[in-house]
Amino acid sequence: VDEARGRRPLRRGGGHLYAGIRWTGALAFAAVAIALVVALVWQAAPALNHSGLGFIFDGTWSPDQDKFGAGIFIIDTLITVGLALLIAVPIGIGTAVALSELLPRRLAAPLSACIDLLAAVPSIVVGLWGLLVLVPLFQRHVGGFMAKVPLLGHFFGGPSLGTGLFIASVVLAVMILPTIVSLTRTAFNAVPIVDREAALALGGTRWQVVRRAVIPGGRTGIEAAVTLAMGRALGEAIAVSLVVGGGVTLPHSLLANGTTLGSAIVNDFSGAAGIQRSAVIGLVLVLFAFTAVANIGGQYFLRRRATAHTRRRFRQSAPVSAGAAA
């Protein structure tokens, strides 16, 4: 601030260069974003023309016969991402509650730091671990076990191959868990202490404090975390392609092999040429559209909530931290 006071006479001019720099930066970034979409559409156009709407709705993907229908890939993607969220969200929120409310600070601080670091673990490393450690484990034990669980067992029919949709979901869940935990924890920490004290002072148990004060306060943060995690899970390709197995028929069980959009791109890209390569870029475009819809939808939802929130309570809750988001 001292420096800002300056010894030179105050001037109004000189802002043009600065504005120029700002606008150049903004326009360059916008240009990159637009170029991205244009380049993808341009590369995918031959295949999209070839298959029309069938590219999305048709279930046959057979490059040898020049048939390109991504229907099965889309279904498998939705199954794995949905199941991954189903596994990771409750565990993630529970962990965040434990870290921010239940554990003593001495224990919670290092654990939180660890989980923040784990968010940075490259997905290929998770994939390698899934392929070489989890797949044999699932083949021998987990698949058979899940088939015996009452109710859930219906979803786990057929032979236990090790690879498949279920293990892909588990790997995805492991991958997005640190993101969910660290964003949710940040949001919980931002809930004013007064809210907790009020609930405590009225004789609430620890859980009631969490349930009635902390979770509602951190709600926006939780939703942001889930949106972000969903985006990451949708776009994840490599780790999933290592464990999902590569089936191209409609999955009859969670133990069946499948192919998600991402893993189809990884598998089919190398060695493809001409219209096949164009079809793979078409898959990229579909994946891109999915993540874009998920993100824009999520952000719209969050923003609407946030404004309603502010109007109602004259104070915004739970800012999401930058470090955790990155």
Add this chain to the structure above:
Amino acid sequence: MSGTLATTASGILSPEAVAARRDVVRQSSRQTLARRRLHGKVIQAACGVALLIALVPVVTLLAYTVSRGIGGLSVAFFTLFLMERRGKLAATVRFVADVMTGIPSIAIGAFAYALIVVPSHSASGISGSFALAVLMLPIIIRANEVAMRTVPADLIDAGVALGVRRSRVMRSVVLRGALPGIVTGNLLAVARAVGETAPLIFTVLGGTLLMATNPLHPMAAMPLTILNDGTQPQSSVQTIAWATAFVLLAFVLVLSIVGRAVANRLTRHAR
């Protein structure tokens, strides 16, 4: 008496706290204290279990990577000449909204492929750099934006009120205040990009373990080595994958830790 309490409470506390209060009172009239305590304990135990479930896979993951990786390091040492060349488009673009944060990395790889690899008829290190730069861009922008928002508005207002040029305010007040966040954000973005595999399949190609120094030709990269070697059946080759994974993981973790440490230091200095 509870009425007076409520009025004072709503004066001081947030509406949320009041709502919490109302719920607690409503509940306690229905349930005995013992039952509520039991309920609380059960849920707490569930949270603890969730924590364990969350920690177990990641810890085994780390343990596996570290143990297997160290074992293979002697073998892998000679094949691993660190090999990546990165473009960084960071500091210039800071003032744009986050449009692209959710784009899957593989889409960015395909973009770089269409834009650079197709016209030049060859996979190249440069196109990989371009893909990673595009990938990092929204992360960096987003992190920096949030970092700048943490600069107190009073400081900025003070600068503007003194009639200082906006560029000067930006340089001397906003950038200085946001520096820790910016440093962390950039380091974390680098850490993220280092581990990305998907864009590299389209662009860098990999497949070679020789030292490739010409960025106009296909190059090797750690994630691609892990992908190629990890999918081979021979356990000796898999060992190389583990070792590479270990080096990559160590790199990323060190980068993250340094990033946070630098941020802490700078924050302390700023105060």
